[in-house]
Amino acid sequence: MNPKLVEITERVRARSATTRARYLSRLAAAPAVTSRSELSCTNLAHGFAASPVQDKLVIRELRRPNLAIVTAYNDMLSAHQPLRDYPEWIKDAAREAGATAQVAGGVPAMCDGVTQGQPGMELSLFSRDVIAMATAVSLSHNMFDAGLYLGVCDKIVPGLLIGALSFGHLPAVFVPAGPMPSGLSNSEKAKVRQLHAAGQLGADALLDAESKAYHSAGTCTFYGTANSNQMLMEVMGLHLPGSAFVPPGTALRRAMTCAAAKRAAEITRQGDSYTPVGEMIDERSIVNAIVGLLATGGSTNHTLHLVAIARAAGIEINWSDFDELSAVVPLIARVYPNGGADVNQFHAAGGMAFVIRELLAAGLMHEEVKTVVGVGLSRYAKVPQLTAAGELVWVDSKPESSDLDVLAPVAKPFSADGGxxxxxxxxxxxxxxxxxxxxxxxxxxxxxxxxxxxxxxxxxxxxxxxxxxxxxxxxxxxxxxxxxxxxxxxxxxxxxxxxxxxxxxxxxxxxxxxxxxxxxxxxxxxxxxxxxxxxxxxxxxxxxxxxxxxxxxxxxxxxxxxxxxxxxxxxxxxxxxxxxxxxxxxxxxxxxxxxxxxxxxxxxx
Known part of the structure; x- marks a missing residue:
């Protein structure tokens, strides 16, 4: 392990000792079997009144898991439009696993791309904490044994995670939607914007260019906060491995969504691999998240969001931690605005599996962390694929970057520091x-x-x-x-x-x-x-x-x-x-x- 990584992790652990212990003690006070055992008959009947008959029988017997779906779906956000069909997929997959699933609630999801420069942008950062509170409200019915969190963009994923950590005794699996296909390149888009700002291009031409860049369902393809969120969910072990940048509308995307539901059922108290999110996310997970952000040149918004996420788990980090890690973590990805590529090119070049493998090999990430698929971050150096028979499997990723202009090895980084x-x-x-x-x-x-x-x-x-x-x-x-x-x-x-x-x-x-x-x-x-x-x-x-x-x-x-x-x-x-x-x-x-x-x-x- 890199000695600076160890030093900072230990410093964070010491700084957080009292508050982390207090947080974990609250988790230990949660119900020992299932939250539903605390409900009266009237409470429980209300909770499954609208469910199909077979689901009612499963929910009322209290022995099998009931999964909460907390969704940020709306069809104005391109990144969230694909989430429309997820609840039914998840419910079917849960039934196959002997469990049930219910949409526990929805959270607001605003688009910073729409509100940039507008009065509504002044609600954007606060929406993160509204989302956290809405997530807590969604889970407050005491009906659930794990949560599946459907969200992608800026404040939405941090808000969902902060809310999930307030119910830290429940396992949590995050389920993304994936990026839209590449359109007008980000560098060309930036040139058009500069020409418009200089008065050399009219509004119609600008709107045409923007429409070619943002043109389909899926996440915007530049490496802003939305895609930085997806990177973080991978390195923190909250996704199934390789989930971040699989495109929407594909068989692989649907298979991974269904697999996420089945895995959520397996890591409840009723399964064999109970993994409460509040225990899973620890000081090492938070340090891994900072390292991932630095190594990929991710969004500066996470100097706010990661601090807030850590605090929700009783962990205290500050900007000095980011700064000192940045001095030893190399930049190994060039994705716009740090380069000309978009996230689809990043994914094709090796993506998150390459990044995680390189950083683990260099001793720049903690390997022995808990994830939703078990202990060991090296599981995330594999990539998902469908066999000819349609079975979802994970295989070894390519050992080298397929595009050295987009992804570089730690031995030959784009920059010796994280920037x-x-x-x-x-x-x-x-x-x-x-x-x-x-x-x-x-x-x-x-x-x-x-x-x-x-x-x-x-x-x-x-x-x-x-x-x-x-x-x-x-x-x-x-x-x-x-x-x-x-x-x-x-x-x-x-x-x-x-x-x-x-x-x-x-x-x-x-x-x-x-x-x-x-x-x-x-x-x-x-x-x-x-x-x-x-x-x-x-x-x-x-x-x-x-x-x-x-x-x-x-x-x-x-x-x-x-x-x-x-x-x-x-x-x-x-x-x-x-x-x-x-x-x-x-x-x-x-x-x-x-x-x-x-x-x-x-x-x-």
Whole structure:
């Protein structure tokens, strides 16, 4: 094992000793046989009233497992549209295994791609915790022995997992849908967006290009948060091996969905391999997840989500853990925005099986972890396939990458480090993803232009005011201010400034997520402006230095001057109402900081 991996794992374990023990003690207090044994006859009758006759007989006898299906299905999200048919497949498969399954509940599933730059984006991060609570409500009827969680995208999988961990005595199997077929390449899409941002291409041409990129059922094909979620479910052992990127609408996808249901039944208390998710996800699983994120250049959103997931299991991690692991974990995948390939090309080149095998062989992942298919992460270095007779089997994956431009061995990585850095200095703590940032752009020192919204930035850019070396500061974008929306609209605008030969960087207490690209961006700055963070004291003309190599983010002012400055006051009244935002005031008032996972409930204590 890599000594730094061992050191950080032990540090996380020591840091979390009290809270993890408290969490596990709560799991030990769960019913010893099946939750349904706690129900009265009236309760139970209500619980199976609508079930088919044979299912009623199985549920009432209490001896065989009843599986909860918690689904994020809706047919507006391309990634979730394939989930429509899953419940009936799962119910049939459960019956074949001598079990039953019921749709326990649905959770909301919004699409950040639709809400980017819109008021609804201010609900996006909070939707994760709404989903966690909706998952808990779904499971609260005490009818179930395991959960099958149907979800794919951004906040949805983290929310489902946080909710599942609140019922940590139940086994959990996550069931994905897979990516849409490749359309317009991500690099071509980015070029079109930049041309539109520069005023050189009309809206019709932009919409045509976007429609060619996002054109079918399935997950978007760039390596953003949705596909990073699927990677994480693999390395944390919550999928059946090889599930992440099997396309929807295929025989293999259906077979794996059915197999997930059967496996869920096997790992209940009534089976021979009881695997409660709260025990399965431990400090080693969380460290493996961070390593997977770094090795593949995954979404910066997971510097929030993984923290919140870990806390839901009584485990405390922080950005220093990410930073120190990044120094020893090599980047072995090039998938847009870190490269030109999409996730279909990543999967074809060897995908998750290759990544896991390489990292295990290099001592960069814990092997002896629990998974839904048993102890040992090496099980995930195999790939699923259907035999000629239609039987689902797992076989050894190819020993080498079939496309060295997309997947590289640990011995010859694309980068010696994982490309995710902690920045700290007198402006605060922030994270930066540099895996897509060229070396010559990783240090920027320039005067600041300070804004309170991304629309203000775009207006200034259209007037030519940013055509110079500049550090663009966008504050009052943190979770307490307005729910911490992603600022994707800035990506083509700032890229155009960089392409003109100017030094440009972004500093914000908001998010950029999986689309963080070639412009250096210090994101998630904490403390945020509305909480009294130093970013609120920055002024136009302040000389800011963002140095991703040394891990510093500073303003060139003596502390005696900077610390006594009055903080700016955010004009937040417009963020309080409209598009449902008035319903989320309680979230804005109670949310934690970015490095604590930006959650609205404190699961660590």
């Amino acid at each position: 995710l850095r902690l920045l700290q200095g007198n402006i605060g703590r922030a994270v930066i993803k540099v895996s897509a940032v060229k070396a010559e752009h990783r240090v920027v020192e320039a005067p600041a232009r300070v804004f309170s919204s991304q629309n203000e930035v775009m207006a200034a850019a259209s007037r030519g005011e940013l055509d110079r070396d500049v550090v663009v500061v966008v504050r009052f974008q943190g979770p307490q201010a307005n729910g911490m929306p992603e600022l994707h609209k800035l990506t083509p605008t700032l890229a155009n400034i960089q392409d003109k030969g100017f030094k440009v960087a972004l500093v914000t207490d908001g998010r950029m997520s999986g689309a963080s690209g070639k412009v250096p961006a210090a994101i998630h700055v904490t403390p945020e402006a509305v909480a009294g963070g130093a970013i609120g004291r920055l002024q136009d003309g302040d000389r800011i230095r963002l140095d991703a190599n040394s891990g510093t983010l500073t303003v060139d002012l003596p502390d005696s001057e900077f610390s006594v400055r009055s903080a700016a006051v955010g004009q937040l009244a417009a963020n309080q109402y409209g598009m449902g935002r008035e319903l989320f005031g309680v979230f804005r008032n109670s949310v934690g900081g970015a490095e604590q996972g930006a959650g609205v409930f404190d699961t660590i204590h």
